[in-house]
Amino acid sequence: MNEELRRYLIQHYSHLLSKEENQALSQVCLTKEQKEKWSKPRNKEGLINLKIQDFYGFDNPKVDELVALGQEKLIAQLTNQLLAKHSDKVFLNYCPKCNELARTPKAKQCRFCNHSWR
Numbered sequence: 175m176n177e178e179l180r181r182y183l184i185q186h187y188s189h190l191l192s193k194e195e196n197q198a199l200s201q202v203c204l205t206k207e208q209k210e211k212w213s214k215p216r217n218k219e220g221l222i223n224l225k226i227q228d229f230y231g232f233d234n235p236k237v238d239e240l241v242a243l244g245q246e247k248l249i250a251q252l253t254n255q256l257l258a259k260h261s262d263k264v265f266l267n268y269c270p271k272c273n274e275l276a277r278t279p280k281a282k283q284c285r286f287c288n289h290s291w292r
């Protein structure tokens with residue numbers, strides 16, 4: 175699977191992944207400094223930042239396990255899984271003329287050859 179296809183799958187079909195998988199995907203995009211700052215259970219006002227906690231899933235062993243794979247492996251694993259488990263819901267929108275992958279599942283025009291299939 176090429177990078178283009180992986181990006182397309184994550185961008186348009188991450189809602190088919192579990193909450194923990196999405197949290198891990200968000201976490202692997204953080205810098206070290208962001209992670210250190212946001213993963214603390216309490217901010218300086220002494221309040222637990224539940225929204226951030228919920229978005230990134232810090233301190234969840236299931237999420238930690240996925241994050242430990244690293245960005246590249248995690249994305250490879252999740253995109254393979256999307257194609258294997260959800261092939262009925264995933265639409266790979268290839269141009270009928272040049273067979274390149276369109277930008278979105280609903281696109282009706284090719285960004286490579288400009289062919290339109292409206």
Ligand SMILES: [Zn+2]
Nearest residue numbers: 269272284287
């Ligand atoms: Zn095309």
